[in-house]
Amino acid sequence: MRLRVVVVGAGAFGGWTALMLRRAGAQVTLVDAWGPGHARSSSSGETRVIRGTYGDRAIYTTMAARAMQLWKAHDAQAARARAPHTPFFHRNGALWMFSGDDAFGRASLEPMQAAGLPVEWLAPAEARVRWPHISFDGVTGVLFEAEAGYALARRASEHVVETFVAEGGGYIVGHVPHVPVEGTSLRALTLERGETLQADCFVFACGPWLGSLFPDVVGRRIRASRQESFYFGTPAGDARWLPSHMPVWLDMARRGRQADADDTARLYYGIPGNAHRGFKVADDTYGPTFDPTHGDRAHTPEMLAEARAFLRLRFPAIADAPLLGSEVCQYELTSDTHFLIDQHPAAANAWLVGGGSGHGFKMGPAIGEYVTRVVLQQAPVDAVFRLVR
Numbered sequence: 001m002r003l004r005v006v007v008v009g010a011g012a013f014g015g016w017t018a019l020m021l022r023r024a025g026a027q028v029t030l031v032d033a034w035g036p037g038h039a040r041s042s043s044s045g046e047t048r049v050i051r052g053t054y055g056d057r058a059i060y061t062t063m064a065a066r067a068m069q070l071w072k073a074h075d076a077q078a079a080r081a082r083a084p085h086t087p088f089f090h091r092n093g094a095l096w097m098f099s100g101d102d103a104f105g106r107a108s109l110e111p112m113q114a115a116g117l118p119v120e121w122l123a124p125a126e127a128r129v130r131w132p133h134i135s136f137d138g139v140t141g142v143l144f145e146a147e148a149g150y151a152l153a154r155r156a157s158e159h160v161v162e163t164f165v166a167e168g169g170g171y172i173v174g175h176v177p178h179v180p181v182e183g184t185s186l187r188a189l190t191l192e193r194g195e196t197l198q199a200d201c202f203v204f205a206c207g208p209w210l211g212s213l214f215p216d217v218v219g220r221r222i223r224a225s226r227q228e229s230f231y232f233g234t235p236a237g238d239a240r241w242l243p244s245h246m247p248v249w250l251d252m253a254r255r256g257r258q259a260d261a262d263d264t265a266r267l268y269y270g271i272p273g274n275a276h277r278g279f280k281v282a283d284d285t286y287g288p289t290f291d292p293t294h295g296d297r298a299h300t301p302e303m304l305a306e307a308r309a310f311l312r313l314r315f316p317a318i319a320d321a322p323l324l325g326s327e328v329c330q331y332e333l334t335s336d337t338h339f340l341i342d343q344h345p346a347a348a349n350a351w352l353v354g355g356g357s358g359h360g361f362k363m364g365p366a367i368g369e370y371v372t373r374v375v376l377q378q379a380p381v382d383a384v385f386r387l388v389r
Contacts, residue, residue: 002027003376006189006199008176010036011043012153012361013353014205015160016368021203022169024372029170029197031189036161037154040292042207044154045229045327046275048361049248051094051148053119055104058111059384060359063366065115068147070365078159088156092272093247094148095131097314101265102141104252112145120144131247133240135314138253150248150271153361160364172197179204179213179350186347201375205353208292208332210340214352217345217387222355224330226290228303231278232311232321241279241318246272251314268310278324279315281307284358290330297328331358339363341371341385351375352387 003026007018010032018030037044050068054060071089079085098105105121112119122142127134136142165171174191188198206213208224234241250269267284274280283306304323312319332354334340340355353371360367373379383389 003201004199005029005201005203005375006031006197007203007205008032008189009205009207009209010161010171011041011157011205011207012364013207013356013367013371014203015043015157015164016364017203017205017353017371018169018368019160019164019167020365020368020372021375022164022167024376026376028164029172029199030161030164031172031174031176031191031197033173033175035173037157039297041157042292042330042332042356043157043361044329046152046154046277047150047271047280048153049094049148049250049269049271050089050151050362051145051248051250052112052115052117053094053096053105053108053143053145053148054111055107056111058114059382060363061108061111061115061117063363063370065117066369067363067366068117070369071151074160074163074365078163086152088152088159089149090151090243091147091149092243094145095127095134095247095249096143096145097127097136097139097249097251097253098141098143099138099251099253100140101252105141105143108143118146120146133246133315133317134249135316137313144247148248150243151362152275156364176213181344181347181350184346184348186344186350201349201351203351203353203371203375207354207356208290208330210332210352210354214344218340218352218354221334221387222340223333224290224292225333226287226295227282227284227329227331227358228287228299228307229280229282229327229329230299230304230307230323231274231280231325231327232318233324234279234318234321242273243271248272249314251310268314279318279321281311283307283310286331286333286358292330295328295330299326299328331356333357336389338384338389339367340387341367341374341381342387345387
């Protein structure tokens with residue numbers, strides 16, 4: 001008899017986990033409150049960066065390298081199933097710019113090489129020749145990942161669920177209001193509308209709702225933070241700002257907000273083209289605590305001003321570009337930004353999978369593969385992912 005599994009949450013972690021479990025032979029039901037890639041989810045929006053640069057956190061570089069392989073395989077399968085197919089993973093490279101402290105970039109080199117990811121360390125003068133439309137003023141070191149790029153987030157999330165259903169999985173739009181853990185296992189879930197789902201095993205990949213669904217076990221150990229992104233319009237017919245002529249970029253420097261007490265390292269990042277929505281500029285600094293269900297998602301004038309100031313610094317040719325749109329999403333942060341992948345302490349057949357911490361989307365297929373292995377084969381979980389930490 002096949003193992004029956006219910007997966008709650010159809011984002012990057014949950015959708016891929018459901019698909020991988022189904023491919024491993026399990027009978028899987030996937031549940032989501034609003035649908036894959038919905039606007040409240042951490043997997044929403046048009047694009048996400050895919051990169052392998054993680055400093056000395058080699059476990060994530062290895063996982064990212066595996067995820068890239070799985071993204072490519074998924075694109076190849078999708079292309080065989082339907083033509084024409086727009087890839088979900090676009091490999092236009094990732095450009096890291098460091099101003100002063102480049103320890104993160106230097107520490108990334110050896111793990112990336114060990115994982116088989118090509119990486120170059122460039123002098124700013126070399127980078128100026130290759131990307132003359134970028135201002136490298138103040139930049140002291142440049143790292144380039146040729147195999148990196150970006151994923152079409154919302155579309156990929158939808159397609160993973162479509163593939164899961166096509167391969168025999170069951171998908172339900174429904175809300176899980178409560179998890180009734182009794183004794184040493186979980187037997188069933190009752191959806192808000194009254195439907196009961198029985199299973200041998202449960203995986204909760206609920207993103208920013210993991211803490212509210214398990215207030216006693218997770219609670220504030222995962223915090224949802226408010227993050228703002230902006231999309232600017234580039235000149236008509238100017239291909240310099242499109243993925244064909246420009247990589248994904250990430251700028252790490254010491255710069256503080258006016259309200260900050262100190263000047264700390266901050267990371268700005270962006271994606272050229274951004275699925276034809278505009279030139280993406282976003283601040284990776286963790287924002288204030290945010291309610292993912294009821295929180296207002298209009299951008300703030302202060303963050304827009306900061307994004308424009310950065311645009312003027314690094315991309316002066318489009319400093320006055322019109323704002324085409326903005327987006328407020330959230331990270332679900334753990335205290336150390338490591339993922340959470342572990343059994344519920346009171347129910348061995350219930351698994352908690354989350355804490356993407358702003359860098360989880362790219363890992364979706366590798367996370368799905370990893371969770372499938374620990375659930376079906378009872379493989380040990382790496383210590384960095386355990387709840388006890």
